Amino acid sequence: xxxxxxxxxxxxxxxxxxxxxxxxxxxxxxxxxxxxxxxxxxxxxxxxxxxxxxxxxxxxxxxxxxxxxxxxxxxxxxxxxxxxxxxxxxxxxxxxxxxxxxxxxxxxxxxxxxxxxxxxxxxxxxxxxxxxxxxxxxxxxxxxxxxxxxxxxxxxxxxxxxxxxxxxxxxxxxxxxxxxxxxxxxxxxxxxxxxxxxxxxxxxxxxxxxxxxxxxxxxxxxxxxxxxxxxxxxxxxxxxxxxxxxxxxxxxxxxxxxxxxxxxxxxxxxxxxxxxxxxxxxxxxxxxxxxxxxxxxxxxxxxxxxxxxxxxxxxxxxxxxxxxxxxxxxxxxxxxxxxxxx
Numbered sequence: 001x002x003x004x005x006x007x008x009x010x011x012x013x014x015x016x017x018x019x020x021x022x023x024x025x026x027x028x029x030x031x032x033x034x035x036x037x038x039x040x041x042x043x044x045x046x047x048x049x050x051x052x053x054x055x056x057x058x059x060x061x062x063x064x065x066x067x068x069x070x071x072x073x074x075x076x077x078x079x080x081x082x083x084x085x086x087x088x089x090x091x092x093x094x095x096x097x098x099x100x101x102x103x104x105x106x107x108x109x110x111x112x113x114x115x116x117x118x119x120x121x122x123x124x125x126x127x128x129x130x131x132x133x134x135x136x137x138x139x140x141x142x143x144x145x146x147x148x149x150x151x152x153x154x155x156x157x158x159x160x161x162x163x164x165x166x167x168x169x170x171x172x173x174x175x176x177x178x179x180x181x182x183x184x185x186x187x188x189x190x191x192x193x194x195x196x197x198x199x200x201x202x203x204x205x206x207x208x209x210x211x212x213x214x215x216x217x218x219x220x221x222x223x224x225x226x227x228x229x230x231x232x233x234x235x236x237x238x239x240x241x242x243x244x245x246x247x248x249x250x251x252x253x254x255x256x257x258x259x260x261x262x263x264x265x266x267x268x269x270x271x272x273x274x275x276x277x278x279x280x281x282x283x284x285x286x287x288x289x290x291x292x293x294x295x296x297x298x299x300x301x302x303x304x305x306x307x308x309x310x311x312x313x314x315x316x317x318x319x320x321x322x323x324x325x326x327x328x329x330x331x332x333x334x335x336x337x338x339x340x341x342x
Contacts, residue, residue: 007097012047027160101125117137177203188278
């Protein structure tokens with residue numbers, strides 16, 4: 001098949017550091033290319049792919065605009081629309097990752113547009129969601145569907161990763177606990193800090209925070225960072241992730257909100273590292289309680305299960321990542337779906 005992969009323009013595909021959606025788009029595009037399909041990726045400057053790349057703008061929008069904006073469609077995205085329209089006749093299917101607003105193109109292109117939603121909140125621009133609710137949508141978890149139940153979901157396909165790029169460590173000894181991700185109240189970074197302090201465990205925190213969360217992070221995180229028990233390493237590259245995951249005794253995922261997936265969970269499993277997570281969002285769809293981690297409903301249970309992670313098989317964690325969440329399996333699932341729709 002001839003497949004267009006339509007990515008957001010905020011950061012490159014794959015992202016040099018933070019960017020879960022862009023990492024997912026990269027793995028899907030690469031997997032479909034490796035399966036023999038003719039894939040064209042529409043993305044911003046700095047993007048790299050073994051498929052055909054259409055560079056819509058020379059720099060990421062994050063750099064051009066100086067930060068994220070969720071209030072309107074940035075003007076630069078219309079360049080992506082123009083590039084796609086110029087080539088629309090070349091594709092059997094258009095795979096949209098940029099939200100609901102690109103579906104306005106579905107009235108003027110012949111190829112079906114399949115939209116994978118990546119967000120953990122109800123769709124932006126609810127009037128657009130209502131207008132285009134009958135178009136085909138893919139959810140990344142069953143939990144995500146509860147955020148917008150009226151949409152026409154044609155499949156649920158969890159994210160996948162290149163498991164070969166993650167080197168597991170099956171004997172981390174007395175390794176540290178790890179929190180990795182956006183540092184917000186919703187993500188529960190403060191609960192990770194509190195648990196580590198009360199348990200006397202070492203905690204490594206990797207991630208970024210936004211300006212609106214600065215006061216929270218200063219009070220609940222940085223006031224406890226001492227470089228020894230609680231250590232902050234900032235934003236890390238994709239290449240640095242594997243070693244950081246592999247050296248941890250457990251990934252802490254104390255998310256308070258209904259997160260649609262949580263890519264760090266499967267990255268952790270690929271490194272042989274179990275996950276201790278709150279029972280929210282997609283967690284019970286990703287983890288097997290007592291096998292690849294622990295799923296808890298309270299902070300006290302969270303602390304208790306952290307103390308039990310040594311009982312879990314790190315080999316089982318790695319096997320789970322390979323059998324359920326390798327990007328090749330994800331590519332095969334999308335290929336089957338596209339063949340049905342085309």
